[in-house]
Amino acid sequence: MSQQIQNITFDVEKIRKDFPILKRKVNGYPLAYFDNAATSQTPIPVMDAIVDYYSNYNANIHRGVHALSQEATDKYEGARIKIQKHFNAEKAHEIIFTSGTTHGINLVANGFGKFLKKGDEIIVSALEHHSNIVPWQMLCERTGAVLKVIPMDLNGELVYSEFEKLVNEKTKVVFCNHVSNALGTVNPIEKIIKKAHSVGAAVLIDGAQAAPHIKADVQALDADFYVVSAHKMCGPTGVGILYGKEQWLQKLPPYQGGGEMIATVNFEKTTYAGLPHKFEAGTPNICGGIAFGAALDYMNQIGFDQIAEFEHELLLYATKKLKEIEGMKIYGEAAEKTAVISFNIEGLHPYDIGTLLDKMGIAVRTGHHCAQPVMDFFKIPGTVRASFAFYNTFEEIDRLVEGVKKAKMMLQ
Template sequence: MLDIKKIRADFPILNREVNGHPLVYFDNAATSQKPSQVIDKIVEYYTMYNANIHRGVHALSQEATDLFEASREKCRAFFNIPTARQCIFTSGNTHSINAVASGAHVFVKKGDEVIVSAVEHHSNIVPWQMLCERVGAHLRVIPVLDNGQLDMKAYHELLNPKTAFVVVNHISNALGVTNPVKEIVAGAHKYQAKVLIDGAQSCGHMKVDVQDINADFYTMAGHKMCGPTGIGLLYGTEEALNELPPYQGGGEMIDQVTFEHTTYAGLPHKFEAGTPNIAGGIALGAAVDYLNEVGMDNIAAYENELLVYGTEQIKSIPGAVIYGDVTDKAAVISFNVEGLHPYDLGTIIDKLGIAVRTGHHCAQPVMDRYQIAGTIRASFAFYNTKEEIDVMVQALQRAVNMLS
């Protein structure tokens, strides 16, 4: 059992009001809120340790380097990454995906096929379209069933000797549905295809074991797991990372530079050109500490309680339609009320202090699949409560009455 009152006290923003009402924050799929332990770590860095890392012999540089690398080790353990050198710091999940896609020409050749799913975020579609255009490969799409789950029969039929890369999210940001990533990876590997799993929506809500999933690449977003913005992680197998060329050139990622030839540093620095987000990296370690203290199993169980309760309450609203209404999903409810535009409902309940996301959620193909303009997305975190869900549902009912 979680002490929700104690947990909520760790998040300063939950004490504020919006439009004269207590904040109800249900936009966690876009970004999570940050506990004081993370915020304080950012302040501490700039107050006590501010210096560039890996480059100085003076005390501040060495202290900052130690803290930054200690955070890398915390992330390594948190995701069960085999070695710290396979834990690449990036600016975020989108950066991580682009870092792989930009160099994926070493894996994908002219005439090959790249498979994506129909429930991907734009950041896991567009980079692969760009890759296919560069090398002359073909993009193939796993269709989605009416209930929001991937059509796995169709996926296995798409796989063939031309399949070179498969990219799928672990959890759909638009629907909350959890995809069978282990089955997806195993199927792709039968054809020696590489696999990238987008873990933006899973990394702060469930226990992720990259070795168990067995993908060649796995990406994470720090700001969706109680960490700061501007920091993310890229995991890759050593074989895949060693074959992948660097995404950017500059300081830190080099071994030797001459005007005739440059050699690159080993992992992880090969992919970490320039001064990184040092404060963000250190604070991400604090976020990992916090999540470990609360317990990922506890978080997953409690958020599932919120999902079940929230689903029941939203279904009580006349005309409510939930997309991706399955049992195997994260605490995300994507829904509409028949005859009403999601933007109108979202705008009205914002006046009552309730933060939800409306629109296509950077997943336009998902909306096209259901022939809708967008949805209201209520996404919960372990610091939310059932009482807040009641407040949201009452506000929605009030908004429906106003617009009907």
């Protein structure tokens, strides 16, 4: 059934046919998959790209003179260009393939160990995933730098006025997620980047949760670094990208040593390759990179504006219906947020609710969502998180609401 959104028709049923997993049953019920913030599902065109690689041109890249190697190299580098254009990076070599967002963050954090000294300050937001907290804590331990935190409020929004007070001439790096994985809050990264740059600080933006919903323009944002995982946006696991401004990537030391990232090697001295190979040691996830490009093709064909509009309608509908349940508490009601609802029912543990929903074929995430400081702020052990994608339906949300009601009745 097509869903009418303002003046466009979004054919969700047609889209769902591209996702074979949505046809399966769980515990005898049709699957309703609401764990998209953890990983999205994979459409047939992306699966086809994976099968095509292994069936027709599986070979190592860059170093081979034979036909398969050259074809694989062309496809892999073609995917890099697709990603460059999608995020509007100025140059293709500003796109570094990684194993995912965590890898990209660690690459940058490790590199900044070269620039920081005792007493320097780095700033993180209170809304971060652990992968954008722990690497910086480790960096502070190595360098003596001081970690400062942008506080959040009860709506799940960052207190920008407090950030302005934190920024000073000692600030060297600021890092913030574009969208909170735990609450769905869209952070004011344009303002954060501009303020950080006013004191000469570099900015890393964790785009893992934004990229499935928002088509980020890294040049317009003026971000120094932007990191993304493919598996959040219809691609495979184990691959992602780090975007970095050329001048920063030139300054950072290599993160790993090995093949591909060198220009010359002897036992006295090694010289490093130019970008992007300087940061891509060893045989990469060739198939994953190619499939990431196919995933971007697929989502762009649907249209990110259309995806965002449809998901917003799902969010509004689900929020309204869930709020009608007695004892419902939604965490994170920012003015601007993506299609994520984190909630609890008074007196019930989120794990118990999630377990019962699974018995009804409804997949949600429970726990602290790798964002323990957020849960500590609200003084809770965790939440039930329902995160929506463009292949979800209003009928599935109705099942979620009825499932929560049934779970509540069984647990009370």
